[in-house]
Amino acid sequence: MIEAARSFIWLNARVLEQRRFRYLFDGGSGDAVVAAVEAYRNDDGGFGHALEPDGRGPDSQPLHTYTALSLLAEVGVVEHAETACDFLTTITNADGGVPNCLDTPGFRAPWWQPSPDSDLLVTALLASVLHRMGVEHRWLAAATAFCWRRMTDLTESHPYEVNACARFLDHVPDRPRAEREAERLGALVRERGLVDLGDGRAHQGYSEGETHKPHHYAPTPDSLARRWFGDDELAADLDAVAAAQREDGGWTFPWAAWTPVTTYEWRPVVTIEALLALRAHGRIS
Known part of the structure; x- marks a missing residue:
């Protein structure tokens, strides 16, 4: 599996x-x-240049900046985190x-x-x-308070938003509160049918087949969202992956794919993510 993926990456992927x-x-x-990520960095401390493929153009965007920080965290580097917060x-x-995206020049996906x-x-x-990087910055304190307020009041949602909340709960320092909110959020996911357990039905407003499955919510066994699903549900999901x-x-x-590139x-991005999920859950070494 990895050998075939390796060939795919070298034949098709960006340098990053x-x-x-x-x-x-x-x-x-x-x-x-880190060197590859830095190529997407702008002088304002944010990241752009289509790092997140659906946002074209050079200007810094919140999602580009998140993607860059995630890649830096993955290799254990906190460089650029403070300027990104700035x-x-x-x-x-x-x-x-922060807003979902900025109205900057350039082309963006319709969504x-x-x-x-x-x-x-x-x-x-x-x-x-x-939080995963252990950063301390005034931006993070205010953003964390915002997330807690919005999450506590959440009674309706959609899969991408819930997934973002699950990532927040995995890393926010207040672990007792994270445990409580994760339990409530998991109940919401099951009650509102915000997880695909094999039926393949997309949430309203999503593309056909664009569903969130157990491994999306729980990319690793220690994710709080792992408790939302039974062993059989996760196993069937990983078989499908x-x-x-x-x-x-x-x-x-x-x-x-709103533009061919x-x-x-x-x-290649989703290929790496699939391999990481399979490895994290013990399907590949």
Whole structure:
């Protein structure tokens, strides 16, 4: 499985995903990953240049910045976290949250709709990775308070937002509160049918087949969301992940490819994520 994926990565991936794959599976250099991530960094401390494939153009965006910080955290590097927080401070609303994306020049996927309102999904993702990195910054304190307020009041949601909340709960320092909120959030997921346990039905507003499965919510066995699913449910999900590897060695994604290049950029990303999920849950070494 990994040998086929390796061939796919070297034949199809950006330098960033090649460096990441080599670090994760072949003992490659973390410094090489950092160097690749730095190519997407802007002078304002944020990240752009289509690091997240669905947001084209050079300008810094919240999701690009989250992706960059996640990649740096993966190799154990906190460099650029403080300047990224400085950038986030410039786009943060009075309530401590950031918008889903900024109305900057450039092309975006149709679902990247700029709004001045604070967005729980993006703010929770950013806060989660900064807590994971052990960062202390005034932006993070306000963003964490925003996430707690919004999460406590959450009675309706959608899978991407819930997934972002789950990542926040995995890393926020207040563990007793995280445990309580995770239990409540898991009940919401089951009650509202926000997880695909084999029926393949997408949530309203999502593309056909664009569903969240147990391993998306619980990418590792120690994720709080692991408690949301039975052993049989997770096992069936992981069987499906393994079976979804294509003949070329890669995995693919269910959301729309709104411009051709995103197909080539997203497939290596989701290939690495599939391998990481399988390895984390003991399916591959």
